[in-house]
């Protein structure tokens with residue numbers, strides 16, 4: 001991401017979270033999950049796309065978030081598709097069960113700005 005703010009073909013993943021460009025603030029998915037859970041007991045993972053510092057991603061027929069995907073390590077847990085214009089903000093909740101400690105990752109795809117990944121969240125199974 002040298003002098004352009006995003007790539008259409010590569011994963012867009014911020015490296016400096018203290019100095020996020022505006023494009024990242026409205027595109028990265030943010031994961032909210034407990035730090036510690038019990039094995040195989042369901043817990044909620046909330047994912048919200050963008051909205052950092054109040055910078056929300058648009059949702060119009062020509063520019064919207066097509067999908068959000070949640071992974072445990074490299075394994076897909078859930079993938080949610082959005083229809084253009086018919087949501088206000090991009091928030092999903094997924095009930096997850098883990099048999100062992102895993103790092104959760106979330107990605108989203110914007111039809112104009114490619115695939116973005118936010119901060120990983122480690123969930124420890126105790």
Ligand SMILES: [Fe+2]
Nearest residue numbers: 110111112113
């Ligand atoms: Fe976008």
